[in-house]
Amino acid sequence: MLPNSYIQSMYINPQQQVAPLPFGYNSNTPTKPVYQPQPPIETEYQVKVQPEPQREEIIVQQPMPNKIVTIVKPKKHSYLIDWLLYILPIAFFIIVLLIMALIFAYKVKHLNPEGAHNTLETLKNNLQMAPIEDIVVATQSTSAVGHNVIPHFTHDQVECPNGYGRTHLGQWDGVQSGCICENGDISHSLTCFYKSNCKKVKSHESIFFTTWQQKQYCTKIFTEWKPLQGATCETSYQQCGSICVPSTKNCPLSGLIKDNSRTNDRNAIKIGTDNYIKLFENSSPIISIEVVPGIGQDDSSPCYNHKLNPQFQSAKYYPLAKRPEIGCDNFEDLQSHRLTLNTFSARQTYQQNGLTNVLSQLPFYENYEDNEDTYALEAIKKISINSNEFCQKLSPKDIDQITKSGQKVYNSERALSLIIIISVGIVLFLVPILYLMKNRIFQWMDMTEFHQPKFLCAIALIIAILCIALGAVFISEVDGKNGLREHNSQFSKYLEKNCFPDEGLELAITKVNQFAKNTYFHTYSLIIAAFYVSIIFIILLIIFVAYQYFAHKSFFDNPWTSRQQEYSEFH
Known part of the structure; x- marks a missing residue:
């Protein structure tokens, strides 16, 4: 706070100097009083605080009743059941892995x-x-004629x-993606970037x-027909061959005989x-009219194995074709069930069906x-089918x-066994890694809180279900040494009666x-061993999990974690 002398000096001229009068004024000229600021008047305020009288605090003590105190005392060793639940899925994985390895070893003896x-x-x-009831040549529409379109x-x-x-x-079956080289080698499309003389x-x-x-041609489909069941309709x-049609109708189209002398016949077609x-x-x-590679003679009919195509005369085919013209296999073709009408150039066939641009864009197609x-x-x-x-x-x-x-037997064995052996191999690879990480704490996960028995048992349960499904397929479809159940109940008699006219059909069955x-x-x-092992697992x-719960009221605890036992004392 500033002293009073300093404050007063702010209002009193220490040298008693008089300010000069304005022009036209003298000392006798009356003037109005001038306001002179005065120093502030000091005022003291005194506040007396009366102390509050102290209150007496009365504490009432009540007697504490007797109570039961629960003391948690660590136990040195974990329960044996925890180790059993940890070891059980690992043992199951090892057994299944051995079984699936033997299955894959024997697969080389199987026929695909x-x-x-x-x-x-x-x-x-x-x-x-x-069947086809009739076939005629398609007529050109009036709009196409008016625009003079090329046929x-x-x-x-x-x-x-x-x-x-x-x-x-x-149909032309198309091509699959890949990488083709000038010398004819093919590979996956991802490998094309580092190969020379190869294109995607x-x-x-x-x-x-x-x-x-x-x-172009138009066909009328015969709709009112039934397969022949028995000796007669x-x-x-x-009866029209192997089918039955209403008596009020003619038989479907059954043949086409080449005769250039009867161009005006009612049943003639060009x-x-x-x-x-x-x-x-x-x-x-x-039942159909098809374009087939070849000249329409021996080995130039649709293959029984519909994934294959007959060969061209040059025996060339595009390597990445979806259905390459490599010829039929041991199941032969439909030679005895086809009528060859005439032949035409493959290149002109492609041109007339709008395939020229597509084929020209295929790399190295001209080589084939x-x-x-x-x-x-x-x-x-x-x-x-034979008429008996x-x-x-x-x-x-x-x-x-x-x-x-x-197909069910083949696909289930191939797919499920592959899934099982890969899954089991990965899990067995992870088991020692997870065990070594059991006490580690990562930023993304606390491994001390990760219940490894729960993880292993869950994976093992899935594997067991897959093994049971695979075994169920074999039990239901395979009839011991006789082969397929469906074959034994039906097709064995069909083979005995020589019902199938072609050797390819008998070979397929x-x-x-x-x-x-x-x-x-x-x-x-x-x-079947994997099937029963899975059921036992x-x-x-179920027994171990139930026993673990009744033992210490928890599920899938890590066996290396010290168990804490609770007991009560009276105080």
Whole structure:
């Protein structure tokens, strides 16, 4: 605080100097009083604080009742059941790994029945396809004529009579993605960047053939037909080969005879450069018209194994084709069930069906193209099963049963065993790593809180379920030394009665059943062993978990964690 003398000096001129008067004023001139500021007057305030009287605090002590105090006392060792729940899944993994390793070792002796399955699928599709009632040449639409469109580019500019539909004459199957080199080597597309003289190929979907020698065709499908069941057709139906049709209708299209002298015949049709007479007789009906590689003679018919294509004359094929023209396998082809009409250049067939630009963009395609290669136009007939009464009971559903049964056994063994062995191998690799990390604390996870028995038992339970599923498939589908159950109950008699006209069909059924027999002799016992081991594991797991809960009211505790035991004392 400033002293009073200093404050007063702010208002009193220490040298008593007088300010000069303004012009026209003298000392006698009266003036108005001038306000002079005065120093502040000091004021004292005194506040007396009266002390508050102290209050007496009365403490009432109450007697404490007797109570039970729970004392937690650490136990030196964990429970044995915790170690059992930790060791049980590891032991299960080791046993399953050994079993699956033996299964993979025996797989080299198995026959892959994929070709047999494809053959039986071809038979099934053939038997259930509706026959063709009639075929005519498509007419050019008026819009196409008005615009003067070139004929082989009028794929969408044709018209069919009422009740007819445009005919698909097979298809170009497309290519798969990959890397192709100039010397013909192929590999995955990701490997193309470091290979010289190699180019990447993009996949391309299939394209239907609709034009044959600058003409398109329309077909009418026969809808009112039934498969022949027994020796004869039922009342009000007549037999047409292996099918029955209403008596009021003619038989479906059953043949095409080349006859260039009867161009004006009512049943004549121009196919390519030749004239054909349509037949509607009591014989196996025609179900499709297809373009097939080759010249339409021996080894130039659709393959029973529908994943393959007949060869061209040059035996060349594009390596990345989805269905390469490498020829049929041991299951042969439909040679006895086809009629060859005529042939045409493969290059011109591609051109007339709009494939020229697509093929020109395929790397190195010109190396696999030959001017001598041709396509053949073939009429495919319905496969005729032997005519005895027992064989006529064969239906597409029966064929589908044996096909699915064989595929189920093969696919389940291949897929599930692979999943099981990979999963078990990974888990057994992680077991020692997790054990060494049991006391580590990471930023992303506290391993001391991670219940390893719970993790191992959960994975083991999944593996056990997969093993049980695999075993259930084999128990339900494989009939001991006899092969497939579906085969034993039905197809063994079909083979005995010689119901199938082609050796390829008999071979396919035999191969599917032979795979089941090989499976029984080599891997059946191992898969059944894994089946029962899995059931035993699940039972033991349930017992151990229940015992652990009743022992110390917890689940899947780490066995290396010291257990704490609670007991009560009275105080």
